Amino acid sequence: MFLRSIFLASYFILIVLFSAFLKYYDTLENFLVSSFDFHKEKLVVYDYIIGGGSAGSLVAKRLAEDSNKRILVIEAGKRDFGFYNVPSMGILLQNSPFDWQYTTVPQKTACFALPNNSSRWPMGKILGGTSMINNMLYMRGHKSDFDEWFKDYKEYDYNDILYYFKKLERLIPVRDLIFHTILPDILLKAVVNLGYETPKENLNCQLGYSKPKTILHNGKRWTTAELIKQGKITNIDIRYGCVVEEIMMKSNFEAYGVKYRYSGRKYVVYAKLGVILSAGVIGSAKILMLSGIGQKKHLKEVQIPLKVDLPVGHNLHDHVTTGFDLVLINQTLDIGIEQILSPLSLWKYFSKGIGPWTTTGCELIAFFNTRNTSERPDLQFMIMPLALKEDNGIYLRHLMGIPSSVYSTYFATNKQPAITILPVLLHPKSKGFVKLNKNDPYSSPVIDPKYLTDPQDVETLIKGIKFIKELVESDELKSIGAQFNYKPFPGCELYQFNSDKYWECYVRHLTMTSYHPIGTCKMGHPEKKSTVVNYDFQVKTTSKLFVVDGSVLPTETSGNINGAILMLAEMASDKIKRIDYLLIGKCHILEIFNIMGSNSEINKNKIK
Ligand SMILES: Cc1cc2nc3c(=O)[nH]c(=O)nc-3n(C[C@H](O)[C@H](O)[C@H](O)COP(=O)(O)OP(=O)(O)OC[C@H]3O[C@@H](n4cnc5c(N)ncnc54)[C@H](O)[C@@H]3O)c2cc1C
Structure with missing residues (x-):
């Protein structure tokens, strides 16, 4: 007990020191960038301008394979610092200046246990984007997911999807977990006895x-930013700390550059061949709307002159989850605060890149079709050896946005x-919007993701909780003293425990994001009213304007989504290269210099 108190105190001090470091590092960098105008002398006309997130960094690398092309990567966040690549540090970047720290509006049918009925939505604000703060799990998605996305595309062939996944997997380090506790092996034995499949490798969900599988290299977090970091590729320039505010378009809606702000000053930069938005599910939708591409009625409300009427921001989906600390056991597994902070773990990590510091949190995944209707899963389990209360409410509960009243009456007891x-809802029927x-x-x-507005979503999550119960009652789980947590959740005490009404109340209170929002710039057949980009990733009605990131996914995949986003980034790179090839001979450089005109301010690349 005494030892645990010492470890908890050290953990608290580390969190405080690290958070202070992140804050002051950011302030110091802000001060340095405001003292110099790095951008004055930089190139003003590139071939492509692109964002620096998960998808954007990969597309930049692929486009730069043609050494004649000049690529500019623009990233709102700062550069990373070596220490951030320690896998278990990712969670400390959340709620820091490296996180956009979005929150949803109050939910009418969900999130009742969270402050203001709102869910926190962390998103990476750093080169590498959200991959810098994610759990590093890698999977592809189920074949039916891609069949659904491309059903209106006459050239669609699932083999092409596999081709791009395999191309991606040759580029990124996909590997087994480096560290796990005894938990996954115990559970695997249990589920074999319960009659479930246990595929050795399950990239296809x-x-x-x-x-x-994870994306880890030599024990470190690996993101696509590794492919483009400065100095690695000479035809890519990276501008950090630059917030893109608007896309510049000609009267025929051809994109030719962006306006951005850096350290309080406004700049413009031009692109001959394309502007590729990769600012993520919120960022890309926001930039399009600020540029006059969005739904007519909404743009009128916010007084932005309409250029192209498209349903930008609609079709927002997210994977939803629930169920923290539902399974109690009678022993600690080898990954508590004590193990993580022990000198042995530190030595293992810094000498060999192994041990608990490489943890991704999740040690086992499972896929179910709760209705037995098809081979395509509608529910996923993410199984972790730790509980939310592991650190006595010091940090983890804040990450999840659990208020102290709920923590003290439910989790801490x-x-x-x-x-x-x-249990993660894989194909939510509820969908919302970003405006x-x-x-x-x-x-x-x-x-507004409009969580759990469709009752079928609640039913699926309740079925998931019932599967957990089945697992807990297995002999193997009983060997570690597993039992269901029978404490009524605050706000649901009036319902009979374990009844469907109780579980409905529970999931509507403890509704959490599983961090996979998608869909706000939906890709699909250009004649469909609901789509924003076509199958070439081009924004409809415009030219030389592309979106490549999680916002184009029309629906959720049957698993964690980063793999599918990166596969699309591979596909989009080829499509953009092909469009560029078709444009050869129609170089618009002179036109761009005409646009720049004799305005000396613009010639200096600075507009205010
Ligand atoms: C906590 C957490 C855990 C997750 N775990 C997993 C996991 O284990 N496995 C998995 O597959 N998925 C996981 N995900 C989801 C996955 O990481 C993301 O869906 C994916 O990284 C999104 O990639 P993207 O390219 O769409 O956007 P991002 O990677 O978010 O990139 C967008 C980039 O654009 C920048 N940007 C935004 N606006 C502007 C602007 N105006 N100007 C300039 N730059 C701008 C951002 O700073 C960011 O760098 C997780 C997500 C979170 C939050």
Whole structure:
């Protein structure tokens, strides 16, 4: 007990020191950039301008394979610092200046246990984007997901999807978990006895339980930013700390550059061949709307002159989860605060890149079709050896946005250790939207995922909780003292425990994001009213304007989404190169210099 208190105190001090470091590092960098105008002398006309997130960095690398092309990567966040690549540090970047720190609007049918009925939505604000703060799990998605996305595309062939996944997997380090506790092996034994499949490798999200694959290299977090970091490729320039505010378009809606702000000053930069938005599910939708591409009625509300009427920001989906600390056990597994902070773990990590510091959190995943209707899963389990209360409410509960009243009355009262089995709703029927609050790039957008508005979503999550119960009652789980947590959740005490009404109340209270928002610039057949980009990733009605990131996914994949986003980035790179090839001979450089005209301010690349 005494030892645990010492470890908890050290953990608290580390969190405080690290958070202070992140804050002051950011302030110092802001001060340095405001003292110099790095951008004055930089190139003003590139072939392509692109964002620096998960998808954007990959597309930049692919386009730069043609050494004649000059690529500019523009990233709103700062550069990373070596220490951020320690896998277990990712969660400390959340709620820091490296996170956009979005929150949803109050939910009418969900999130009742969260402050203001709103969910936190972390998103990376750093080169590498959200991959710098994610859990590093890698999977592709189920074949039916891609069949659904491309059903209107006459050239569609699933083999092309596999081709791009395999191309991607030759580029990125996909590997087994480096560290896990005894939990996944115990569970795998249990589920075999319960009659579930246990595929050895499950990149394609087949039904059954398996250990996940991760994106890790030499024990470190790896993101696509590694492919483009300065100095690695000479025809890519990276501008950090630059917030893109608007796309510049000619009267025929051909994109030719962007306006951005850096350290309080406004700049413009031009692109001959294309502007590729990769600012993520919120960022890309926001930039399009600020540029006059969006739904007519909404743009009128926020007083932005309409250029192209498209349903930007609609079709927002997210994977939803619930179920923290539902399974209690009678022993600690080898990954508590004590193990993570022990000198042995530190030595293992810094000498060999192994041990608990490489943890991705999740040690086993499972896929189910709760209705037995097809081979395509509609529910996923993310299984972790830790509980939310592991750090006595010091940090983890803040990450999840659990208020102290709920923490103290529910989570803190269980004295036993716990594990986490999160049921994740894979194909939500509920969908919402992202809108601008006002015509201001720095105003937080209105994010409304409309969680659990469709009753079928609640039913699926309840079925997931019932599967957890089945697992807990297995002999193997009983060997570690597993039992269901029978404490009623605050706000649901009036319902009979374990009844469907109780579980409905529970999931509507403890509704959490599984961090996979998608869909705000939906890709699909250009004649469909609901689509924003076509199958070439081009924004409809415009030219030389592309979107490549999580916002184009028309629907959720049957698993964690980064793999599918990166596969699309591979596909988009080829499509953009092909469009460029078709444009050869129609170089618009002279036209661009005409646009720049004799305005000396613009010639200096600075507009204010
Ligand atoms: C906590 C967490 C855990 C996750 N775990 C996993 C996981 O284990 N496996 C998995 O597959 N998926 C996971 N995800 C989801 C996955 O990481 C993201 O869906 C994916 O990284 C999104 O990639 P993207 O290219 O669409 O956007 P991002 O990677 O977010 O890139 C967008 C970039 O654009 C920048 N930007 C935004 N606006 C502007 C602007 N106006 N000007 C300039 N730059 C701008 C941002 O700073 C960012 O760098 C997780 C997500 C979170 C939050």
